[in-house]
Amino acid sequence: MTDATDRPLLTVDDLVVEYPARGFRAKPFRALKGVSIGIGAGETLGLVGESGSGKTTLGRAVLGLAPVTEGTITFDGADISHASRRVRQKLGRSLQVVFQDPYTSLNPAMQIGDILAEPLSVQGIGAKQSRARVKELLDHVHLPADALQRQPREFSGGQRQRVAIARALALSPKLIVCDEPVSALDLTTQATVLDLLLQIQRDTGVSYLFISHDLDVVRHLSHRVAVMYHGEIVEYGPARQVTERPEHAYTQRLLLASPVPDPDLQAQRREERRELLAAAG
Incomplete structure (x- = not known):
């Protein structure tokens, strides 16, 4: 895999996304709370978290599908935080998406x-x-x-x-947002699609923002990994370090939640995860 260039292709700086709340005097729901990431040319950033962590909201904000309340999104040197529909259409040449469900996305x-x-x-x-x-x-x-x-x-x-x-x-894009692109597939097919994404990156130099709930999945193709919890990034670093030696308790729980083929090791992981949850609660 290639290293990131000096100037990131995508920079998200202190991003806040809020949605209006329902009800009289209800406070807006803050889905992202000052998130910052960067992705270089030819690089994959794995964005990991459970449902509701804010990872998909971040991907949607990059694509212009979620409102930016505060902060900035810079793509290929241009601020796209509040890009118009016309600008977004032009961005389609450089910024694309692969959604989770192949059954409904076509x-x-x-x-x-x-x-x-x-x-x-x-x-x-x-x-x-x-x-x-x-x-x-x-x-x-x-x-x-x-x-x-x-x-x-x-x-x-x-x-x-x-x-x-x-x-x-x-359209030969520079960046593809992959939103849980293999989670609806069986394990064998997942591996095939991940290998295909890696080959495409080697052939074209495309960058990926790869969104997943599974640390084992992102380990295979990410250069760096960002872990999200309640709208914030709680751990960020090289893929091997984050996926093999996580420091944050939430990341450790995510790792233990990943399925493994060995039933004895799987049982051990479940027990360790229960202990971590008990300690956190």
Whole structure:
């Protein structure tokens, strides 16, 4: 894996995201409480936390799908904290996303060829160039050429996620936000998709913000890992250090919650996690 460049591709500085509360005089809900991260060119930052930790909100804020209350988001040298819809459309060439569920992220009524061509058409790329690019994308994610005329329902979950990855790659982006991209897949398919993401990064130099609840998953492809808890980053550092020798008690609990194939070791992990939870409570 490559090292990050001196100037980060993405910088999130002291980011706060608040949502209006329901009810008279209710205080707004603060989903992110001053979060700061950076991602270099060709680098993967793993963002880990349980449901409700704020990790998906951070990804959505980077994509312009969550309101920025305070702080800044800088992408490729430009402040995009409050970018207009027109600017966001232009950003589509450099900033893309792969969502969690391959079953719902693809339009079931469209053929794969049309799904892959859609982002190219939005950016004004001609039909001839678009067709050539779509064929390249299928080859890049190891799908057969006849996939162009087929619909998403004809593919397995892992194959659908490959299509979603191909769509994200269509415009040769600099950064892809991967929001739990393998959590809906079985373990064998997860490994295949993770290997594909690594190969794509080696081939293209793309950066990833990889969001997951599983420390074991992010260990395989992240350069650095940020651990989120209640809207804050509680641990941040090199992937090996955070995923193998975590210092924060919350990160230790996350590590012990990751499944392992050895039943005896799994039972030991459960017991250690119970002890940590009891000590915290």
